Amino acid sequence: MRAICPICGYVYDDAAEGVPFASLPDSWSCPMCGAPKLMFEPEAAPAAPAAQPAAAPLADDDMQQLSAGALAALCSNLARGCEKQYKEEEAALFRQIADFYTAAAPAAEDPSLEGLAALFRADLDGGYPGLSAAAKAGGDRGTQRVCVWGEKVTNMLYALLARYQREGEAFLQDTQVWVCSVCGFVYIGGAPPELCPVCKVPAWKFDKIEGRRPA
Amino acid sequence: MKKLIAVRNLRLCTKDCLCLYVCPTGASDTENSVIDTTKCIGCGSCAGACPSGAISMVPLDYPPQQKKSEAVLAPAYALANAKARQEQAARQLAAAAEGDGLYRLLTAMARSVRLVNEDLLREAGYMLPQSGNAHALLQRLADEPPGPAFPTAAARSLLARLPNNDEP
Structure with missing residues (x-):
């Protein structure tokens, strides 16, 4: 059988790998x-025959408020x-309002953690x-693109939270946590991926998350 | 009236200095490598001469932004509010985390969710700071500040600095 990663599209082929996907330990990752x-x-x-998703629920008035x-x-x-427009002073003013x-x-x-996982789950479902x-x-292509990226990132957050809940601190010992500064994809590893698996920007666009007491 | 200004991406600049040779006004001769926008006349000579593609010509005026339908905005706003709750929860949990791993993971998650939310809202009618939507928001905030700590001067300053592209 062939198994596909829903985030980056990597294909694990039993025939090519020699080890059946099903036999890999749960701790195995893409x-x-x-x-x-x-x-x-x-x-x-099977390619779901364009399951016509139910129309988005009508929002209550208060939902339209941010x-x-x-x-x-x-x-x-x-x-x-x-x-991006090189307007540094305007950027600082918007940041003041954002900080407020x-x-x-x-x-x-x-x-x-359970509550946070439930919030992620609600977005995914x-x-x-x-x-x-x-x-x-x-016909809003821009928003469809937002959904593809956001869903992948949220899927990853949900999965990482679940893994932390199973393995605890051992999961993150001696490794780094990286965030793609463009799409928000979170990656665990010694070095960031060469290309972001979600938005395809290069490794230098990833930020390393430092601990409270940098070594 | 110039329509473009030259900007340099320092990450790409390989200091071949062709921009210095071709600039008719000396706008690129600054010590910190940031092109002087008051001197730049927008002729594009530097961008054309730069061998590393580090200079791009950025417009001063932007077009009206794409219109968004109410049917998309309502679920987009609902999702934005959900993302805000996640960011807040992740930040609080990070602050309370005992383990260093959990602290880093939750800090990453708070940042991740904010980035996702920014992307969502950008596509929900707030792409350009010069848009009618951004102006309407700033005007409302300036007229009725949401609290005593609100930086009203920042909102007023932005209204004065940014043109409104959606106004005819």
């Missing part, structure tokens, strides 16, 4: 992007838009399929 074995899908998956945290992201996005909203975002009540269907129906 050699290209680090996605865990559990996320791989059999290649033979929360303080969302406004923080909106403004830090505009700051990045200014940076980041600080104003209400605290999560009793946050937990409902948020992305709904938005993707609406974008497809409206």
Whole structure:
């Protein structure tokens, strides 16, 4: 059988590898992007005949309002838009507003790893399929692209959280955590991947996440 | 009136200095390698001469941005609010994390979710800082600041500095 990585498209071919995919340990991960074995899908998956996804649920009025945290992201996005146009002063002003909203975002009540995983899961089960269907129906290619990238990144976050919950600190000992500064893909390894498996930017676009006490 | 200005990508610049030879106004002779936008006349000679492709000509005016439909915006905003909750939870959990591994993982996740959310909102009508949507938001914030700590001066300054592309 052939198993495909849902993040980067890497194909594990039993015939070529000699070891059947099913026999690999659960700790095995994609050699290209680090996605865990559990996320791989059999290649033979029948191409679902364009399952017409249900129309996106109608949003309540209050859903159309952006929360303080969302406004923080909106403004830090505009700051990045200014940076790309080499407008440093405007970028700094948008960052001031973004920082205000980041600080104003209400605290999560009793946050937990399980709760965070459930939030990721809700996006994967409902948020992305709904938005993707609406974008497809409206011929909005840009938003469809956002859904493809965002869904892959969220899948990876969900999988990494699950792996941490299984293995604890041992999972991240003697290795590094990297974030793609363009799409947000998170990669665990000694060095970042040569190309981001989601958005294809080169390794230098990855940022290493430092611990509280850098060695 | 010039329509373009030259900007240099320092990561690509190999200091061949052809820009110095061809610039008619001396806009590229700065010590920090940032091209002087007040001197640049937008002629493009430096971008054409640069052997490493480190200089690009960036427009001063941007076109109106793509319109977005309400049917897409409603679920996009709902998803943006969900992402904001995840970022907040990840940040709080990182602050409370005891292990260094968990701290790094959750810090990475908070940053990751923010990047995903920025991307989402960029495509949800906030691509250009010069857009009508960005202006309307800044105007609302300047008129009715959402709190005493809100940097109203920043919003007013942005309104004055950025043109509104969606206005005829």
